[in-house]
Amino acid sequence: MNAIKVDDLHRTYTVRTGIIRRSVKHVVAVDGISFEVQPGELFGLLGPNGAGKTTTVKMLTTLLLPTSGTASVAGYDVVRQGQQVRQRIGFIFGGERGLYWRLNGYDNLRYFASLYHVEPDVARRRIPELLELVGLEDRADEKVEGYSRGMKQRLHVARTLLHDPEILFLDEPTIGLDPVGARQLRQVIRDMQQERKTILLTTHYMFEADALCDRIGVIDHGKIVALDTPEGLKRHVSDLSVIEVEVYGIPPETVDQIRNLPFVDTLAVEDRDQRQALRVQTPRGSEAVPDLMASLNGVRVGRVQVREPTLEDAYVRLVSGVDGSG
Amino acid sequence: MIRLRQLVRVALLSAEMGLRHAATDAFVIFAVFVQPLIIAVLGLFMLRERGGDYGMFVVVGSGLTGLWSSLLFVSGNAITTERWTGTLEVLVGMPTPLWVVVLGKNLAHVLQSLGSMVLAYVAASLLFGYPLTIAQPVPFLISLVFIVISFVCFGLLLSPLFIVNPDVQRFQNGLEYPIYILCGFLFPILLLPGWTNPVSYALSPYWAARALHAAAAGEATAASLALDWGLMLALGAAYIALSAFLFKRLLDKARRDATLGFQ
Amino acid sequence: MIRSLTLNTRLFFRGAYLSYVALFAWLRPVTYLASKVVGPLMQILFFALLGSFATGADTIDFYVIGNAVHVVALSGVFGVSMSIGGDRWNGTLPYLFGTPANRLAIFVGRAIIHVLDGMVGVFLGLLWGVLLLGLDLMQTDPAALALTILVTSFSTAGLGLMLGALSLITVNVMFVNNFVYFALLIFSGTNIPIDRLPAWMQAVSSGLPLTRGLAAARAIIDGASLPAVSGLLVEELLIGLGYILIGYVFFRWFEIQAKRRGTLDLL
Numbered sequence: 001m002n003a004i005k006v007d008d009l010h011r012t013y014t015v016r017t018g019i020i021r022r023s024v025k026h027v028v029a030v031d032g033i034s035f036e037v038q039p040g041e042l043f044g045l046l047g048p049n050g051a052g053k054t055t056t057v058k059m060l061t062t063l064l065l066p067t068s069g070t071a072s073v074a075g076y077d078v079v080r081q082g083q084q085v086r087q088r089i090g091f092i093f094g095g096e097r098g099l100y101w102r103l104n105g106y107d108n109l110r111y112f113a114s115l116y117h118v119e120p121d122v123a124r125r126r127i128p129e130l131l132e133l134v135g136l137e138d139r140a141d142e143k144v145e146g147y148s149r150g151m152k153q154r155l156h157v158a159r160t161l162l163h164d165p166e167i168l169f170l171d172e173p174t175i176g177l178d179p180v181g182a183r184q185l186r187q188v189i190r191d192m193q194q195e196r197k198t199i200l201l202t203t204h205y206m207f208e209a210d211a212l213c214d215r216i217g218v219i220d221h222g223k224i225v226a227l228d229t230p231e232g233l234k235r236h237v238s239d240l241s242v243i244e245v246e247v248y249g250i251p252p253e254t255v256d257q258i259r260n261l262p263f264v265d266t267l268a269v270e271d272r273d274q275r276q277a278l279r280v281q282t283p284r285g286s287e288a289v290p291d292l293m294a295s296l297n298g299v300r301v302g303r304v305q306v307r308e309p310t311l312e313d314a315y316v317r318l319v320s321g322v323d324g325s326g
Numbered sequence: 327m328i329r330l331r332q333l334v335r336v337a338l339l340s341a342e343m344g345l346r347h348a349a350t351d352a353f354v355i356f357a358v359f360v361q362p363l364i365i366a367v368l369g370l371f372m373l374r375e376r377g378g379d380y381g382m383f384v385v386v387g388s389g390l391t392g393l394w395s396s397l398l399f400v401s402g403n404a405i406t407t408e409r410w411t412g413t414l415e416v417l418v419g420m421p422t423p424l425w426v427v428v429l430g431k432n433l434a435h436v437l438q439s440l441g442s443m444v445l446a447y448v449a450a451s452l453l454f455g456y457p458l459t460i461a462q463p464v465p466f467l468i469s470l471v472f473i474v475i476s477f478v479c480f481g482l483l484l485s486p487l488f489i490v491n492p493d494v495q496r497f498q499n500g501l502e503y504p505i506y507i508l509c510g511f512l513f514p515i516l517l518l519p520g521w522t523n524p525v526s527y528a529l530s531p532y533w534a535a536r537a538l539h540a541a542a543a544g545e546a547t548a549a550s551l552a553l554d555w556g557l558m559l560a561l562g563a564a565y566i567a568l569s570a571f572l573f574k575r576l577l578d579k580a581r582r583d584a585t586l587g588f589q
Numbered sequence: 590m591i592r593s594l595t596l597n598t599r600l601f602f603r604g605a606y607l608s609y610v611a612l613f614a615w616l617r618p619v620t621y622l623a624s625k626v627v628g629p630l631m632q633i634l635f636f637a638l639l640g641s642f643a644t645g646a647d648t649i650d651f652y653v654i655g656n657a658v659h660v661v662a663l664s665g666v667f668g669v670s671m672s673i674g675g676d677r678w679n680g681t682l683p684y685l686f687g688t689p690a691n692r693l694a695i696f697v698g699r700a701i702i703h704v705l706d707g708m709v710g711v712f713l714g715l716l717w718g719v720l721l722l723g724l725d726l727m728q729t730d731p732a733a734l735a736l737t738i739l740v741t742s743f744s745t746a747g748l749g750l751m752l753g754a755l756s757l758i759t760v761n762v763m764f765v766n767n768f769v770y771f772a773l774l775i776f777s778g779t780n781i782p783i784d785r786l787p788a789w790m791q792a793v794s795s796g797l798p799l800t801r802g803l804a805a806a807r808a809i810i811d812g813a814s815l816p817a818v819s820g821l822l823v824e825e826l827l828i829g830l831g832y833i834l835i836g837y838v839f840f841r842w843f844e845i846q847a848k849r850r851g852t853l854d855l856l
Contacts, residue, residue, distance in 0.1 A: 083421060096412075097413070098413055100347075100413065102347055112420075115336055116420060117329075117422065352761045352764045355764075356764050360768065360771075368781070371781045371785065371786070372644070374785075375643050497623050500623050500624070500628050503635040506635055507631075507638060512639050513639050517642060
C-alpha cells in the first residue's frame with residue numbers, strides 16, 4: 001500500500017481584486033499532479049518558488065480542499081477521511097509563526113502533545129527526548145519569542161514528532177536557516193528516516209534534495225516535469241556536458257546570441273560580484289569550446305571548465321521547459 | 327474514536343494557555359477590569375440619587391459589563407488570534423476538533439472576567455466604608471455557576487461568527503453598550519420600548535442579570551430562579567447548536583478559500 | 590521671515606491634508622459608520638437611560654447633552670493622539686524630526702481635521718438626542734452653540750496632542766488613551782454634576798478640557814446667550830492652549846533626548 005497516493009490533483013485559486021470594479025482571476029496553483037510515495041521513503045518535491053509545492057502539501061495535510069482529483073494518505077482519503085489522516089501525520093510549514101510565543105518551548109510541546117492526544121505520561125517521557133533530538137534541551141524553559149529562527153524551526157520538528165506519526169510533511173524545513181543550523185536539521189531528518197518514517201519534503205535547494213531524497217519529483221508551474229531518483233535525474237542530462245565560463249561584464253545581447261547558438265541547449269547566467277558565470281549545457285562537450293569562445297569575442301574571459309552535469313543542471317533544464325530548444 | 331478524557335484534557339490545557347496569555351495583555355486588563363471599574367464608579371455616583379440599596383446593584387451590573395467585554399473582545403477573538411500567531415493552521419491539522427480548543431479558552435476568559443465583579447465589589451465596599459451584603463448568597467453563587475456555563479456557550483458562538491463574517495467584527499466595538507442596555511445590567515428593561523423585549527429574552531446575559539440582581543436584593547424566588555437558570559441553560563444549548571453549524575462552515579470555507587494561514 | 594511664514598503655513602495645511610487622508614482613506618464607510626455614528630449613539634442611549642433611571646425622566650436632557658458633547662473626546666483623544674503617535678509606528682519619526690521647519694506647524698496642523706471631525710460628531714449626537722430622546726433645542730442660539738462646540742473640540746484636541754506626544758515614549762498607548770476617554774466621563778460633568786463630586790475630584794475636573802465647554806453648552810441649550818458663557822469659553826480655550834504647550838514641550842524634549850542618545854529610529 002502506498003503511504004501517499006496523489007491522483008490528478010488540481011487546485012485553482014480565485015483572486016478578486018478591486019473594490020469598485022471587481023475583476024476575478026483564476027490562478028492555477030496545482031495543475032494535475034500524480035505521484036506515489038512508498039512507506040519508509042524520503043520523497044522530495046523540488047521546484048522554484050510558486051511551483052505549487054506548498055499548495056500540494058496543504059492539500060495532503062487536509063488544510064486545503066483540492067479543486068479536483070484525489071489524494072490519500074496512509075490509505076485514507078484526504079477530503080472525506082480527514083480526521084483519520086490527521087491522526088497519522090505530522091507537518092511543518094515552518095517560519096516564525098505557528099508557535100505560542102508567550103509560552104516556553106516545553107509548554108508549547110506539552111500543549112501540542114495534548115492536541116495530538118498523546119497520553120500525559122508518554123508525553124512526559126517523549127518531550128525531553130525530542131528536545132534533545134533537536135538540540136533544544138538547554139533552552140526549553142525560555143519563551144519562544146526569544147528563540148532564533150533556527151530554534152523555532154527545530155521546535156517545529158520536535159512538535160511534529162510528538163505523536164510518533166508514520167508520515168511526515170516537511171515544507172521547506174531549512175529555509176532561512178544559517179548553514180550550521182540547516183546541516184543540523186538535515187541530520188535530524190536523516191535520523192527520522194532511519195526510524196522508517198515516510199517523509200515528504202519540499203525544497204528549492206537542489207543539493208538538499210540530492211543529499212536527502214530517495215526519489216525526487218520536480219515540480220514547476222503546478223505540474224510534475226520529472227520524477228526519478230537523483231541519479232536518474234542526472235542521467236536525464238548525461239547526454240549533456242556543462243561548460244562553465246567565467247566572464248567579466250558580458251552584454252545582454254551577447255547572452256542572447258549565445259543562447260541561440262545551435263549547439264547550446266540551455267544557458268544559465270549567475271552573477272558573482274563583478275563576474276558572471278555562464279553555464280552552457282551542450283551535447284558537443286569540449287568540442288564546443290572554440291565556437292563558444294568565438295562568440296564571446298570582445299568579452300574578457302576568465303576560467304573555462306568542462307564538467308559532468310549535476311542535479312542542478314538537470315533541474316535547470318527541466319524547469320526551463322526545455323528539451324532541445326533554446 | 328476520540329476519548330472524552332483526551333478532549334477534556336485539551337480543553338483544560340487550552341484554558342490554562344488562554345489564562346496565561348490574557349493575564350498579561352494590556353488590552354484585556356483594560357476591557358475586563360479597568361473599564362468595568364470606571365462604569366462602577368459612574369454607576370455609584372449616578373444611582374446615589376435614586377437611593378435604596380443600590381450598592382450591590384451597581385456591583386452586579388458593572389461586573390456583568392466586564393463579563394460581557396471579555397466575551398466580546400477576548401473570547402470573540404479566540405480564533406482570530408490563532409490566525410495572527412499562525413497557529414490556526416497547526417490546530418486545524420490536528421486530530422482535536424477546533425471547538426474544543428476554543429471552549430477551553432472561553433472557560434478561562436469567563437472565569438477571569440468574574441474578577442471584574444470582585445473588583446467592583448471591593449471598590450464599592452471601600453467607597454461606602456462597609457462590606458456590601460448579598461441578601462441571598464447561595465442562589466447568587468449558584469447563579470454564577472449557570473452564568474459561567476451559559477457565557478462559555480455564548481463565547482463559543484461568537485468566535486466563529488466573527489471569523490465567518492468579518493463585517494460583524496467591524497461592529498464589535500459597537501456591541502458593548504447595546505448589551506448593557508438590552509440585558510438590563512444597570513437599569514431595568516422596562517425603560518425600553520416593548521418591541522425590543524424579545525431580543526432581550528434571547529440573550530442569556532439578560533437572564534444572568536435578572537438572577538444576580540434578584541439574589542443580591544433578596545427578591546429571588548424558586549420560581550424566578552428556575553426561570554432564569556432554565557433559560558440560561560436552554561439558550562446555552564441553542565448557542566452551542568448554532569456554533570456547531572458555524573464551526574463547520576468556518577472550516578469548510580477556510581479550506582476552500584485557503585484563509586487558514588496568516589492573511 | 591516671510592519665507593519662514595509661508596513654509597510653516599504650507600506645513601500646517603500639509604499636516605491637515607495628511608490627517609484628512611489618514612482619517613478617511615483607511616476608514617471604510619462601514620467602519621466610519623460603526624465608530625463615529627452608531628458608537629456615540631449607543632453611548633448616549635445607555636447613559637441617557639441610566640440617567641433617567643437614576644435621577645428621573647425629566648433629567649434626561651442633562652445626560653443627552655453631556656454624552657453628545659463628550660463625542661469630541663473620540664476624535665480629540667484617539668484621533669489626534671494617534672495621528673502624532675502614528676509616525677512612530679510608520680517609522681517616519683526620524684523624517685519628522687529631521688526637518689528644520691517649525692515643528693509646531695506640523696504638530697497643530699495634524700489636529701485640525703480631528704477638531705472638525707469632533708464637531709461633526711457632536712452635532713450628530715445632538716441630532717440623535719432630538720430624534721430619539723426628545724431633546725429640545727428651541728431655546729438655543731445656534732451660533733453660540735457652534736462656537737462652544739468648536740472651542741471644546743479644540744481644547745480636547747489639545748489634550749490629545751499632549752497624549753500623542755507622550756505616546757512617543759510610553760508603551761501602553763491604547764491603555765492610557767482609553768483611560769483618559771473614560772475618565773472624562775466621570776470628571777467632566779458628562780454624567781455626574783460637578784458639584785456632586787468630592788472636592789479632590791472637582792479639582793481634577795477643573796484641570797481637564799470639556800468641563801467648561803460642556804457647562805457652557807448646557808447653558809446655551811437652556812437659552813443662555815453667548816456673553817453669559819463667554820467666560821467659560823475663554824477658560825476652555827486657555828486650557829486647550831495649555832495642553833498644546835505641554836504637549837509641545839514633551840515633543841521637543843523627546844526629540845532632544847532621542848537625538849542625543851541616537852535612539853530615533855529604534856522606536
